Amino acid sequence: MLPLHATEETLEHYALGLLEGGSLESFEEHLLTCEQCSRRVTEADQRIALMRKALTEVEYSRWLEEKRHPGSKVKVMPKVNGQSAGN
Numbered sequence: 512m513l514p515l516h517a518t519e520e521t522l523e524h525y526a527l528g529l530l531e532g533g534s535l536e537s538f539e540e541h542l543l544t545c546e547q548c549s550r551r552v553t554e555a556d557q558r559i560a561l562m563r564k565a566l567t568e569v570e571y572s573r574w575l576e577e578k579r580h581p582g583s584k585v586k587v588m589p590k591v592n593g594q595s596a597g598n
Contacts, residue, residue: 516545516547
């Protein structure tokens with residue numbers, strides 16, 4: 512069960528599409544009745560949109576991969592004409 516209001520981490524994960532399963536369902540139910548958290552999700556969405564605009568595709572992909580797998584050394588190859596550059 513989530514606390515009274517979402518943490519910044521939960522908001523960020525939700526806005527990035529990283530919440531899954533029961534956490535996602537619980538949070539979405541909470542958003543239906545919590546104006547404060549709904550507003551904070553909108554703000555998080557706006558911050559993420561600004562970050563996406565500011566970062567190149569490769570920089571954003573690396574940043575998102577680090578969020579998904581902290582400490583990983585995964586290398587993200589840019590896409591050229593819809594194909595991975597390594598293909």
